[in-house]
Amino acid sequence: MDDVKHLMKSHFLKYASKVILDRAIPNVIDGLKPVQRRILHTLWKMNDGKLHKVANVAGQTMAYHPHGDAPIVDAIVNLSNKGFLLDQQGNFGNIYTGDSAAAARYIETRLSAIAIETMFNPDLTETIPSYDARHQEPVCLPSKIPLLLMQGADGIAVGMSTRILPHNFVELLEAEIALLEGKEIMLYPDFITGGVMDASEYDWGRGKAKLRVKLEFPDPKTILITEICYGTTTESLIRSIDEAAKRGKIKIDSINDYTAEKVEIEVKLPRGQYAKDLVDALYAYTECEVTLHSQIVTIKDNLPWETNIYDILQLHTEKLKEYLRRELEIERDRLLEKIFEKTLERIFIENRLYKKIETVSEYDKIHSTIATSLKPYHSKLTRVPDQEDRERLLAIPIRRITLFDINKNQEEIALLQERLEVVIKELKNIKKFTINYLRGLIKKYGSEFKRRTQLKEIEQLDIRAIKTRTLKVGFDPVKGFVGTKVTAADAFECTNYDRLLIMYQDGSYTIVNVPEKQYVNKPENKAIYVGVADKTTVMNVVYRDPKTNLCFAKRFIISKFIIDKMYRFFEEGMQLELFSVEPRLSLMLHFVPKVKQKLKKIEFHMDDVLVKGVSAKGVRMSNRQVKKVTSIR
Numbered sequence: 001m002d003d004v005k006h007l008m009k010s011h012f013l014k015y016a017s018k019v020i021l022d023r024a025i026p027n028v029i030d031g032l033k034p035v036q037r038r039i040l041h042t043l044w045k046m047n048d049g050k051l052h053k054v055a056n057v058a059g060q061t062m063a064y065h066p067h068g069d070a071p072i073v074d075a076i077v078n079l080s081n082k083g084f085l086l087d088q089q090g091n092f093g094n095i096y097t098g099d100s101a102a103a104a105r106y107i108e109t110r111l112s113a114i115a116i117e118t119m120f121n122p123d124l125t126e127t128i129p130s131y132d133a134r135h136q137e138p139v140c141l142p143s144k145i146p147l148l149l150m151q152g153a154d155g156i157a158v159g160m161s162t163r164i165l166p167h168n169f170v171e172l173l174e175a176e177i178a179l180l181e182g183k184e185i186m187l188y189p190d191f192i193t194g195g196v197m198d199a200s201e202y203d204w205g206r207g208k209a210k211l212r213v214k215l216e217f218p219d220p221k222t223i224l225i226t227e228i229c230y231g232t233t234t235e236s237l238i239r240s241i242d243e244a245a246k247r248g249k250i251k252i253d254s255i256n257d258y259t260a261e262k263v264e265i266e267v268k269l270p271r272g273q274y275a276k277d278l279v280d281a282l283y284a285y286t287e288c289e290v291t292l293h294s295q296i297v298t299i300k301d302n303l304p305w306e307t308n309i310y311d312i313l314q315l316h317t318e319k320l321k322e323y324l325r326r327e328l329e330i331e332r333d334r335l336l337e338k339i340f341e342k343t344l345e346r347i348f349i350e351n352r353l354y355k356k357i358e359t360v361s362e363y364d365k366i367h368s369t370i371a372t373s374l375k376p377y378h379s380k381l382t383r384v385p386d387q388e389d390r391e392r393l394l395a396i397p398i399r400r401i402t403l404f405d406i407n408k409n410q411e412e413i414a415l416l417q418e419r420l421e422v423v424i425k426e427l428k429n430i431k432k433f434t435i436n437y438l439r440g441l442i443k444k445y446g447s448e449f450k451r452r453t454q455l456k457e458i459e460q461l462d463i464r465a466i467k468t469r470t471l472k473v474g475f476d477p478v479k480g481f482v483g484t485k486v487t488a489a490d491a492f493e494c495t496n497y498d499r500l501l502i503m504y505q506d507g508s509y510t511i512v513n514v515p516e517k518q519y520v521n522k523p524e525n526k527a528i529y530v531g532v533a534d535k536t537t538v539m540n541v542v543y544r545d546p547k548t549n550l551c552f553a554k555r556f557i558i559s560k561f562i563i564d565k566m567y568r569f570f571e572e573g574m575q576l577e578l579f580s581v582e583p584r585l586s587l588m589l590h591f592v593p594k595v596k597q598k599l600k601k602i603e604f605h606m607d608d609v610l611v612k613g614v615s616a617k618g619v620r621m622s623n624r625q626v627k628k629v630t631s632i633r
Contacts, residue, residue, distance in 0.1 A: 024155035025162055028298040028305060028312060029319060030119070030141040031148025033155065035075045038064040040085065041138055043111045044120050051089050051108035058104055066131045073104045082151040083192055084169075084449075085115040095192065096263050098233035114445050118144040123330050124323060142323050145441070146172050146316045148298065149187075149309060160304060162297040165189035165209065165230075167309075169449035173438045176317045180435050187309055189292075191453045193263075194227035198458035205294045205309040210458050213237070213288045215279065223275045223282070225265040229290045230453075234259045237287045241267065244285040248497040250278060251513060270513040272484065272496075289458075321434050328427050335420040340382050341392070342413050347377045348393050349404045366394070469496045471514060475530040480521030482530050484514065494532045501558060503529040503579060507543065507570040511561045528579055535559045540585050540606045542578040542629050543570045543618065549592060549625035551577060552618030553604070555611045569614050577629045586632040592625040599624075603632065 026033050032040070042061045046052055058072040065072055080086040081095050090107030093100050101107060111119075119141050127136040152166035168190035175185040188199040189209055198210040214227035228237055234257050244250045251273050258264040269275060283289040297306050300315075348354065353373045357366050370390050378384055426433040471494055474486035481488075482500065494500070494514060503509045506525045511533045512518070520527045531537065536557065544551050554570070561567065570576075578587070585606040591599065604621055 024157040025297060025299050026148055026153045027140055028300045030143040035065055036079055037141060038137060039076055047111055051110050054107045054109055055104035063135055064130045064137045077101045080109055084151055085112055087112050096234055096259050098235050124326055144320055144323060146313060149312060160297055163295050165292060165294050168451050170442055170446045173442050175313055177435050177438050179314060179317045180431050188455060190451050191230035193230050194452040195229050196454045196456050205296045208291050208293045210291050217275045220274050221269045223267040226263055228263050229287060232287045234265055240286040249285040250281045271515040321430055324434055324437060325430050328423050332423045335416050336382055339413055339416050342409055343381060344385060344389060346409045349401055350406060471496055480519050481517055482520050483517040485517045499533045501531050501533040502527050505576055507568050507574060508566055509569055510566050511563055537581055538611055540580045543574045544577050546575055551621045551626040553609050553621050554618035555609045556614040558614050588630045588632055589622055590627045592627045
């Protein structure tokens with residue numbers, strides 16, 4: 001048993017470590033998860049300026065990634081939709097509606113210009129063998145842009161998770177410049193979906209950001225949503241609005257989604273509802289407002305690191321200086337080597353040193369002769385020539401020796417010397433060089449990455465103030481008007497979320513939203529009752545069959561309905577004798593007089609009638625013909 005426990009503990013730790021380091025949590029240096037890094041490395045090797053089928057890219061990436069093509073394709077689509085590193089052609093899905101991308105064989109991608117310029121340098125890239133040891137893959141790409149903060153990241157590992165919100169490209173680079181200049185900085189998220197954000201509690205990524213949709217009001221009865229919250233889709237937003245309407249939190253007439261390249265959701269309001277009054281309720285009860293919590297966990301030096309935005313940016317700024325210094329040092333060494341080679345070649349040809357080996361036949365003596373002949377010129381060279389240098393001299397063709405142009409050689413060396421002086425100067429002031437590099441990136445790519453999310457302080461919503469408001473509804477049965485702007489003795493109170501039940505003389509009824517002023521009478525058919533459709537009130541109805549003069553009684557509750565649809569509470573052709581919502585109602589049935597009839601009337605208690613559905617038939621009140629029905633108070 002102890003062996004099994006030890007085995008499980010060992011295997012679980014290996015599994016947890018694998019998920020954390022090699023799958024779910026991004027690296028702080030290049031901001032990439034392993035699958036993303038392998039995709040970019042593959043595209044770099046495939047790069048020829050042309051677009052590649054995503055299916056082909058996924059196939060090539062499988063040489064480095066041991067988890068099949070499905071997660072690779074998903075990662076390519078997600079990485080492309082971030083909008084920074086990959087160009088796309090074809091249907092990569094819709095970040096607004098949540099629609100999925102087309103099949104991998106139909107869509108194409110390639111590295112973007114900014115990715116090619118800032119993400120790759122083989123001289124700076126450390127590599128390790130791939131999972132099958134057939135290839136070399138990068139440990140980390142030498143990213144010169146703070147990609148982790150630019151595109152954000154989400155990941156769930158074993159025992160930990162990360163959520164890093166995306167930030168604006170230009171603001172990040174300007175913040176790095178400010179750090180290099182010793183100035184204070186402040187950073188806030190920026191989302192590709194836009195919206196309005198309150199980041200007062202963001203606290204460098206340790207807190208939260210409140211995000212709202214962007215609303216427009218084409219007219220007082222219409223709300224147009226043109227930008228949605230990050231992490232939501234138009235489908236989930238519409239669903240949240242529908243659910244809020246069903247719960248009675250808001251009132252809407254219709255909602256239409258016209259989203260294509262841009263978000264466009266139209267919300268139409270019913271009578272008595274106005275766009276400006278509904279805004280707070282939309283923020284309170286739907287995905288028109290969301291709160292995004294940030295939890296920054298990343299991989300640093302092969303260990304999980306819980307940190308904040310400021311520390312990440314500071315680390316990347318120092319890393320950028322290091323990358324640029326190393327690139328300048330590499331360029332300096334290459335320039336020195338080129339100057340050495342051209343100078344050595346000029347000395348060898350100008351002084352006709354090749355003549356000294358014309359009669360030498362042995363290979364070793366050829367090298368020793370050249371080495372001896374070059375000794376007087378060592379002072380003109382930056383280092384002593386080695387065997388490889390002598391081999392290069394021996395490989396110079398005769399035609400090139402005879403056509404050698406000393407002036408051209410000197411001009412080339414002078415140009416190399418000029419560039420070398422510039423590189424040495426830049427190395428001495430690497431901070432200024434780094435600032436100029438960042439400003440160059442902003443000038444070149446800044447127009448492509450403008451801020452999309454508007455910064456604005458959002459007031460805390462008072463949910464209690466948004467809840468039910470009391471309305472006074474008047475019903476004028478003579479003129480046939482009902483609504484909040486109808487003055488009548490027969491008035492009652494309801495809330496702004498209630499619906500009104502209207503009962504008619506002919507046995508029909510309907511349910512409507514609370515209007516300001518609405519004419520409810522129909523031709524030759526007047527409304528006899530208007531009240532709140534509360535799904536609990538018991539209706540008492542007595543109706544007559546004109547053919548037999550028999551009367552029927554029924555009690556019912558209206559619990560299900562569709563707004564503005566006409567229903568019936570007794571059969572067509574019947575005549576209404578009495579309608580009441582009073583409890584414990586007692587009636588007097590007056591019979592039609594007949595010869596030798598001793599019983600002229602009887603008392604009838606409506607409580608004896610069972611409460612059923614509105615569509616149920618009434619019970620016969622008596623076998624005798626009824627002349628009239630009166631209530632007993």
